[in-house]
Amino acid sequence: MKRVKKYSASILLGFVMTMMSGLLMANDTVIIKGVGTWEYFTNYQKHEGPFWNQHIADVTDGRIVGEIKSHTELGMKGHEIMRLVKNGVFDFAFGLPGYVVPESEIFEGADLSSLVQNIGVQKQVANAYFPTLERAFAEKYNAKLMMLYPFPSxxxxxxxxxxxxxxxxxxxxxxxxxxxxxxxxxxxxxxxxxxxxxxxxxxxxxxxxxxxxxxxxxxxxxxxxxxxxxxxxxxxWGLAFGAMNMDKWNLLSDELKALLQKEISLLNEKMWQETATEDAxxxxxxxxxxxxxxxxxxxxxxxxxxxxxxxxxxxxxxxxxxxxxxxxxxxxxxxxxxxxxxxxxxxxxxxxx
Known part of the structure; x- marks a missing residue:
């Protein structure tokens, strides 16, 4: 009888621990702190802000929760933002090449002045130069480049x-x-x-x-x-970027990485389409x-x-x-x-x- 009681107690303890572990895993929310562009421009109002402050929590069932403010709300000039991402103060940043050119002129290459008059061609340029910028963000800022998107021309x-x-x-x-x-x-x-x-x-x-x-x-x-x-x-074209701290990215599970990449790709496409409309x-x-x-x-x-x-x-x-x-x-x-x-x-x- 004593053996049965001890065995039952072991099972019960194991069951409780499994339940607690599952509960902890279910509540293991990843919080991503972000900084956006200008609060008074439509890119932040319609896309950057809503994506991180609401949308990403909705599509991940709360497994990823974003917290973003524009750099103007935060009283920042822009040039310091990616350095703060590198140091982990922010996990994600939207920005323009002017923010990062002081580190390397390579960041100018996708939006050299007056070369492109058509938004479709500008998208081809962005796609062609993406791998170059991807490497530059990784080397200079320990960041993963996730998107390139235009402001109105x-x-x-x-x-x-x-x-x-x-x-x-x-x-x-x-x-x-x-x-x-x-x-x-x-x-x-x-x-x-x-x-x-x-x-x-x-x-x-x-x-x-x-x-x-x-x-x-x-x-x-x-x-x-x-x-x-x-x-x-x-x-x-005011071509802008979205980049994430690499250490934070690596903390995500493969499932969450795939989901976040998919949602950011959809956001990116939406912003290209809307910029063309906004121009007109x-x-x-x-x-x-x-x-x-x-x-x-x-x-x-x-x-x-x-x-x-x-x-x-x-x-x-x-x-x-x-x-x-x-x-x-x-x-x-x-x-x-x-x-x-x-x-x-x-x-x-x-x-x-």
Missing amino acids: QMIWCNSPIRNIDDLKGKRIRVFLATLGDFVEGVGAIPVSASFNDVPQALEKGIFDCAITGTMSAYTGKLYEVASYGYTLRVG IALSCLADGPCAIGEVGNMTLVEPTKSDLMVRNKVAAEVILPRWAERCGPECAANWNRTVGKVLGLRAEAYAR
């Missing part, structure tokens, strides 16, 4: 008449990336670095004559109140409509002519690509030529010495 908004690319000569133009500065100098204008928050007031006061920013940010930022002209040459909506709203999202801006929008595009081609070949190749180095440029250059039919070569 970057164009030029001016407070004085613009009829063609030659009218940009001598103008002070706001930029936020080195490659944009190369374009501006290449057309004979003067680049001025400034944050987006300073753009409306600076245009109004004549601190600079034009500003480069995205189509939708130009509309939501009401640049039409201080600038009457838009030159619709696409000088960039923003341009219509900035001009004379129709505009379903607010008032019309009544700006005069000037499309680049064939002659303008020939000038752009010359600037790209003689200024933008050689300057970037010089900054990035011969190995970096050779890799670009094998990837992006092959898509675009272009070559990046430093100036002959």
